[in-house]
Amino acid sequence: MDEKRPIYPIHPGTILADELDELHISPAELARELHVPSNRIYQLTAGKRAMTADTALRLEQWLGVEAAFWLNLQKSYELDLAAQQIGEEIRRTIHRRPQFVQKPESNSMPEAWT
Numbered sequence: 001m002d003e004k005r006p007i008y009p010i011h012p013g014t015i016l017a018d019e020l021d022e023l024h025i026s027p028a029e030l031a032r033e034l035h036v037p038s039n040r041i042y043q044l045t046a047g048k049r050a051m052t053a054d055t056a057l058r059l060e061q062w063l064g065v066e067a068a069f070w071l072n073l074q075k076s077y078e079l080d081l082a083a084q085q086i087g088e089e090i091r092r093t094i095h096r097r098p099q100f101v102q103k104p105e106s107n108s109m110p111e112a113w114t
Contacts, residue, residue, distance in 0.1 A: 009080035012073035017045040019063070034058040050074055 020030060027041040034041070036058065043049035051074040056067035 009077050009084065010073070011047040011077050012051040012070055013044040013047050013049070015073060016041075016059070016070075020045065030062075033062055050078075 017027075020027065027045050028038045031038040031041045034055070036055065040049065040055065044051065044055065051070045053067065053071060056070035059065060059070055060067040
């Protein structure tokens with residue numbers, strides 16, 4: 001039986017909060033640096049708001065960490081959360097589409113295409 005790794009969704013705000021702690025900067029101070037409302041950073045670091053492209057770009061400029069890093073964290077968080085919440089139901093109720101076998105002749109199209 002395949003053992004899957006346990007899913008521990010980590011919100012990007014958790015990573016940002018850790019970074020702010022290391023830098024001894026409050027969410028309000030960061031908000032001023034990024035020219036955004038302070039509630040955006042407070043909610044983000046509390047895990048109550050998603051990382052947006054706008055915030056990721058601002059963090060990239062200020063912190064030097066690529067915007068794609070922050071957005072990838074957000075997408076990974078969302079996927080892990082969805083897998084935790086509805087993954088089992090999806091695996092149980094949706095069946096994988098059968099694979100089509102290609103004919104051995106070269107330049108032939110799969111059977112489903114003919």
